[in-house]
Amino acid sequence: MNRAWSASYARGLRLANAGCSVPYLNALPGRDRSYLRKLYVSQVGGYIESYAIDWGTSTGYVLALRVGTDYPRAIITSYELIPPWPDHEIDWDHNPEDVLPKSKVKCYAGLLKPRLPSILNERKLLYRGCPVKGLLCGRAWTPIPATSPRDRPAMAEITVVDGAGIRVSAPIQLTIYTAIRQKCRTRDSKVSRELEPVTEASETP
Numbered sequence: 001m002n003r004a005w006s007a008s009y010a011r012g013l014r015l016a017n018a019g020c021s022v023p024y025l026n027a028l029p030g031r032d033r034s035y036l037r038k039l040y041v042s043q044v045g046g047y048i049e050s051y052a053i054d055w056g057t058s059t060g061y062v063l064a065l066r067v068g069t070d071y072p073r074a075i076i077t078s079y080e081l082i083p084p085w086p087d088h089e090i091d092w093d094h095n096p097e098d099v100l101p102k103s104k105v106k107c108y109a110g111l112l113k114p115r116l117p118s119i120l121n122e123r124k125l126l127y128r129g130c131p132v133k134g135l136l137c138g139r140a141w142t143p144i145p146a147t148s149p150r151d152r153p154a155m156a157e158i159t160v161v162d163g164a165g166i167r168v169s170a171p172i173q174l175t176i177y178t179a180i181r182q183k184c185r186t187r188d189s190k191v192s193r194e195l196e197p198v199t200e201a202s203e204t205p
Contacts, residue, residue, distance in 0.1 A: 025129065030145035037070045039126075039168045041160045048108070052084070052174040053099065054144045054153055057098055060099040061090055061138045063172060064111060067119060067160060068131030075123050078161045084154035092121075096148065099137040101177060111135050120160075148174050 008087030009028040016022045043050055044064035061083070067076065081090060096112050097105065105112075116134025118124040126132065148154065154176060159169040 001026040035204075037168075038164075038166050039067070039069055039074055039160055039162050040067060040069045040131075041158055041168055041170045043158075043170065043172050044111070049110070049173055049175045051100075051104075051177050052144065052148070053101065054178045056178060057141075057143055059085075059088060059140045059142060059144050060094075061136075061140070061174075062096065062099055062110070063136040063158065064133070065116060065136055065158065066131055066133045067116070067126065068114050069126045069128055072128050074126045075163050076126070076160045077123060077163050079120055080159050081172070082157040082159075083140070083141070085119055085145060085148070088142050091139045092136060092138040094137045094139055096135045096137050099139065100135075101179065104177075108135060132147065144176065148176075150178055152176075 007028055009025070012022045012028045013026045016025055030198050042065070045068050048064045050064050051060070051062040053062065061081070063081070083090065096108065100108060111134050114134035115124065115132050116136065119126060119132050120136065142149075153173045156172040156174055157169055158172050159167055
């Protein structure tokens with residue numbers, strides 16, 4: 001005999017965390033304040049990857065993030081990334097089109113013009129039931145160390161902070177994408193061009 005499952009906030013929350021749309025989540029029975037998260041942040045899953053891009057003399061960062069709140073509203077006042085390489089100081093003032101490899105731009109079409117930059121940088125409000133997904137892109141003028149393996153992902157950690165000082169962190173898995181510059185001789189001049197992709201870390205599971 002099939003067992004009947006009753007609807008509950010705990011089961012609905014698991015569905016929401018898995019990426020399912022549950023517009024009636026807060027109306028489900030069993031909702032308790034212990035479930036409420038003032039802020040949450042996670043890496044976008046599925047086929048969407050986050051990257052550390054090896055440009056030889058510098059490193060690009062592309063983080064696919066999801067942020068939200070279970071409270072009526074919340075504001076992110078600051079954020080920080082602990083990169084895999086401690087000497088990397090990242091400038092986050094970059095557009096996705098400036099950092100993403102050209103061959104990858106189409107894969108992120110739904111994340112290129114979202115609200116995430118304004119949520120993180122302009123203190124725009126987050127609302128309950130309306131998580132925001134998007135890309136956080138930056139560049140460190142420091143290369144990935146030559147000793148770091150390129151054939152497996154590197155781990156970082158993102159932390160977001162609200163106005164009350166509450167800190168929420170999540171691990172970020174970075175696929176390493178390698179691009180190099182190759183000098184090509186022509187009869188009249190030397191031309192420097194970027195080849196992409198050259199090598200790429202194996203797909204994340």
